Amino acid sequence: MKRILAIGIFLIPTLAIAQGGFMDRLKKKVINKAEQKADQKVDKTIDKGFDKAEQAAKPGSKPADNTAPSKTPAATTSPAAAPAPQAAPDAPAAPALKSHSKFDFVPGEQIVYTENFEQDAIGELATGWNTTGTGEVVTLNNFPGKWFQVHQRSFYLTSNQKEFGENYTVEFDVIMQVKYNGHFLPYFSWGIISTNGEPSTGNDFLRNYRKYGSIETIFYPAEGGRSQLGIHTYNAARGYYTGDQQNVPVLSDFFGKPIHVAMQVQKERLRIWADKDKILDAPKAVALGTMMNQLFFEIHSSSYKEDQYGMFISNLKVAKGIPDTRHKLVEEGKFSTTGILFDVNSDVIRQESYGVLKNIADVLKENGDIKVKIIGHTDSDGEDKKNLDLSKSRAASVAKALQETFGIDAARLQTDGKGESVPVGDNKTKDGKALNRRVEFIKL
Structure with a gap:
């Protein structure tokens, strides 16, 4: 995420505020020795993780062995091409998705654009992207798949060429590594823009990206206090909506692990989440009639050097339309979704799948006589047999989650898996593979 990343558009907070936060922290360190020691311990942990990520990010470095599970769930990129799937773990004492209950x-419903950089060369700029600076595809020691490292004073446009429509969602994962040295940290931004029929990666939009319309979010990281998120939207280069800056968890909560960012636009309504937390729900934030078709990322300037600060993004996904789960499952007898996500080459459901599973569970609760068969599907990467086994174990994990987290009677659920045998997209493309990695619900 080359001026990349994360949540973004532009509100530049005053330097006085940033310096004030720093002075408060400095005073606390002078007064409270115990707090200082605790901070040093945290900093050492952060430094260690950053050094590993930095080493892996260097061009020519050996890719990490991603077969061993990480303590922190990593973003899934492909359900195939991996070691044999593991059996689902024993039932936890509490529902597995409880932490994301909000x-x-x-x-x-329909995938427009996906990007996990799987086809890009390590050390190179992502294929089809444009930037004012530099950036490179890397691997990280502790997290599977490929990631795009973005740098300060750089602005990035993705390779997408398609319009999003008036109802759509945007998702991505971001990892931030910081060696905090007492100075204020760089702000990082992300957003969406309209190029109004002009080439979506054109050089003009690296600078003049607001001329037709945009939705911009900027994250103001604050160590030792509450970080904040600001949102602006524009219509024909003029300000359209400015939201109050929202508090988000302290910066250290984001260090060294993937954060899942999600945005939903339904005509005028704009909603934004960071992991389980809903940050914004604005009913009239987006100008009607503006057809968005491009994502951007940016990291702003700071006094930090490249070996002190790292930002990595992956698993971008844009999908349009509003899923009509009730109509499709109850009346048409079949509902398919790419919104139930799993850890890489695993049947462990990712926490951000909660909303989709809850939506399905609500339909089943409202229609108590319906029984369904849950069928898992994969793309064609990897061995046929492993894909088949993985698809079956993932379907079983979905059934288990519906039972344990949402109270659906096990007698109403059957499971099966088809592996890669029933594709609905072209397995030679990234978007096609994403379509094939799906879970179907068939009314019995």
């Missing part, structure tokens, strides 16, 4: 995000 995450009501449901992705769009």
Whole structure:
């Protein structure tokens, strides 16, 4: 995420505020020795993780062995091409998705754009992207798949060429590594823009990206206090909506692990989540009639050097439309979704799948006589047999989650898996593979 990343558009907070936060922290360190020691311990942990990520990010470095599971769930990129799937773990004492019980995000129905950099060369700029600076595809020691490292004083446009429509969702994962040295940290931004029929990666939009319309979010990281998120939207280069800056968890909560960012636009309504937390729900934030078709990322300037600060993004997904789960399952007898996500080459459901599973569970609760068969599907990467086994174990994990987290009677659920045998997209393309990695619900 080359001026990349994360949540973004532009509100530049005053330097006085940033310096004030720093002075408060400095005073606390002088007064409270115990707090200082605790901070040093945290900093050492952060430094260690950053050094590993930095080493892996260097061009020519050996890719990490991603077969061993990480303590922190990593973003899934492909359900195939991996070691044999592991059996689902024993039932936890509490529902597995309870920590995301407020995450009501449901992705769009039709995939428009996906990007996990799997086809890009390590050390090179992502294929089809444009930037004012530099950036490179890397691997990280502790997280599977490929990631795009973005740098300060750089602005990035993705390779997308398609319009999003008037109802759509945007998702991505971001990892931030910081060696905090007492100075204020760089702000990082992300957003969406309209190029109004002009080439979506044209050089003009690296600078003049607001001329037709945009939705911009900027994250103001604050160590030792509450970080904040600001949102602006524009219509024909003029300000359209400015939201109050929202508090988000302290910066250290984001260090060294993937954060899942999600945005949903339904005509005028704009909603944004960071992991399980809903940050914004504005009913009239987006100008009607503006057809968005491009994502951007940016990291702003700071006094930090490249070996002190790292930002990595992956698993971008744009999907349009609003899933009509009730109509499709109850009346048409079949509902398919790419919104139930799993750890890489695993049947462990990712926490951000909560909203989709809750939506399905609500339909089943409202229609108590319906029984369904849950069928898992994969793309064609990897061995046929492993894909088949993985698809079956993932379907079983979905059934288990519906039972344990949402109270659906096990007698109403059957499971099966088809592996890669029933594709609905072209397995030679990234978007096609994403379509094939799906879970179907068939009314019995």
